[in-house]
Amino acid sequence: MIYQLSVPAAVPGVEEIRILEWHGGAGSTFAAGDLIVELETHKAVVEVRAGQAGILREIKAEPGDWCAVGLRLALFSDSADEPLPEGDAAATDILVDFEVT
């Protein structure tokens, strides 16, 4: 199954975030609790951690890029060889936990 990671509405009033650092690349495997990506708001860093296991397949926004809340940051799948959808076809949101520091 294909999943998407979108920018979480982690901080009230924040409409757009900046990508700080990815903790893995295409092909990286994540277990529940692993740090996926750090996002930067005006005041805080948002740590996005996997809420379920998955394989990171494609990153849509690089460090330094800006991305609005709700937009897609990356695609994940259960197994490494599942074909990715074309374009922006809807995908289930991957479960995540996030911590604002």
Add this chain to the structure above:
Amino acid sequence: MLYEQKPVMARMFFREAVTRAVREEMTRDPHVLILGQDVGSFGGSYREFDGLYKIFGPERIRDTPVAEAATVGIAAGVAAAGYRPLVSITYMDFLMLGFDALINYAAKLRYKTAGGLSAPMVVKTTAGAQGQGVAHSQCIEAWLMSVPGLRVVAPSTPADAYGLMKTALRSDGPVVYIDHKRLFPTPGDVPVTETSIPFGQACIRREGTDLTLVSHGYMMRVACDAAQIVAQDGISCEVIDLRSLAPLDIDTVAGSVERTGRLLTLEEGQTVCGVGTEVATRTFERTGPKPWMRIGALPAPVSSNPVLEAACIPDAPRVADAIRTLLTR
């Protein structure tokens, strides 16, 4: 022209635009200092001075106690002695404590000394409601617009936050620079090359033909949202961002009202003796009377209760309703 030249822009948060302006001016002029609560290693209440303490150190960035009257007074003194202090007042409500030094001393110094002394200082302060209640939410910029010798600016975008701060730190008299709590989370494009924005120049954010909507600061976002809402009904709003409240760019506003025939003013503060009332009076001195309405906070303290706060402060649907009402006049 072979091609249209546009400035190269970099996207940044509002607070980063402030930081950049202050960093550039502190680098350019060793007389620029920062005074205020949590401005040192903490980097500012909104992180708007992030990283500057490491560069410029405690000689030029001084944490002050919770003593706004003393802080503004000290700044007026060091300004008179030839420095260019930037005073940070985290909540505009507490600038009231510094009014004596700001209004009776700094703003009048050049006049009192027949031009012998001046007080080139910037009071940077943060206005507006965001869940913090009656004494941490106010917008009192209209009180300051009537003080001779004082300049008042209120950026609504990161580019203006940058450009107006540059001009403020080079001004020869006291400037009150007003930002807003709800603007800090917003990013925007800022020119990569050093640029400043002169005081007294409003900016037309949206062109329109039916009505002129004038605002400043965070309420510019509400104004643009309202213009977008009524555009769906075929109503064309011209939206003007004042940017500078003193001096006020009446040329731009009056020119627009001549074209559209109607004026709506929007502010987050009180409407009695407010920014909108002043804008309308000075506009109609030029254009003759036109239909107008003013929108601001309800005549009540701003509650920390989110329901009551939202009820008190103008929002886009209410502004859209006022636009429709004004068009029937």
